Amino acid sequence: MTAHSADHTSKAGFETRAIHAGYEPDPTTGAVIAPIYATSTYKQDGVGGLRGGYEYSRSANPTRTALEGALAALEEGERAFAFASGLAAEDALVRALCRPGEHAVIPDDAYGGTFRLFDKVEQVWGLAHSPAAVSDVDAVRAAIRPGETRLVWVETPTNPLLNVGDVEALAAVAHDAGALLVVDNTFASPYLQQPLTLGADVVVHSTTKYVGGHSDVVGGALVVRDLEVAERLAFHQNAMGAVPGPFDSFLTHRGLKTLAVRMERHCDNAERIVDFLAADDRVSQVVYPGLEDHPGHAVAAKQMKRFGGMVSFRVAGGEQQALAVCERAQVFTLAESLGGIESLIEHPGRMTHASVAGTDLEVPADLVRLSVGIETVDDLLADLDRALG
């Protein structure tokens, strides 16, 4: 097992890579699954005589190495780096690649925690930022400050309005300005979209969501294709120290192995729910990139395998009715977060997006967001029918 490398399975199909990349059965015991290496340090064979490059578990741990190898193979990157959370990954990325006095373009509807990181942490450290709509290539180009912009940061689809950014076009805009394109691929997961193959330089994940997939572990990851960028990230991952422990790495890797089958079922169920909601007059609008009337449909169809498990809709009865729908649902659990096997429902205006009320990022008060799980779809449909009242 060599640290972090994508291995011989890198040319295999996605499902094969998800299950085999990053780990060979342990030579000593034959363990088929990467063990949880609950160790902080490693015996050296003479001073500096490391076995497989392991000296201290902040720097590297074999359970984490296996996860990182699998993530690199699935995103078709050269190296992947696992972190204790998505936001820890983002902070390490920003401080590895930017310097005080530089600038980043971020989505005008960025994930709230990402916006807060740029606005309240990186800005104090000296990095300026400008918001732009990811769906508007010209707006992103206009937000770039020539000579100062180091990162163009995109999410696609975004949360909760599922706006879509054209990764290929945005990579060209970033590269023209000498900047790197960062894509937060949390909503699509590597199964539905591989931004590095479309020209992005860095992929960010909150592995807490679809990658882990079981709502039982918090984590993050960065995947890159350039080895020089990889070296800087490797240095910062160790120097800043926000790494996941071996138990968290194990859980995330265990979840990742079934990503393909889970995503297919998330998409199947989401499509059935979208059809149901679109035909129901208690619903005034359904927001899903798979719908032809969604403004990002053509770009999503070009760069995504399917359209994902996130669905938002507006309730015809207004805000009070939207709140009531969230509270009446029983199979859908009323909770924040997303990407797990269980279906979740939430009211973005009062929950995930409460902190942006009164700003440009404010979301409609009658909006409900679903993270569609992999339960029996008829039970989900019956639950929504009941919840709509």
Ligand SMILES: *Cc1c(COP(=O)(O)O)cnc(C)c1O
């Ligand atoms: C959850 C999330 C994050 C932050 O990840 P954490 O694991 O919660 O730190 C970043 N981006 C997106 C799109 C997310 O959904």
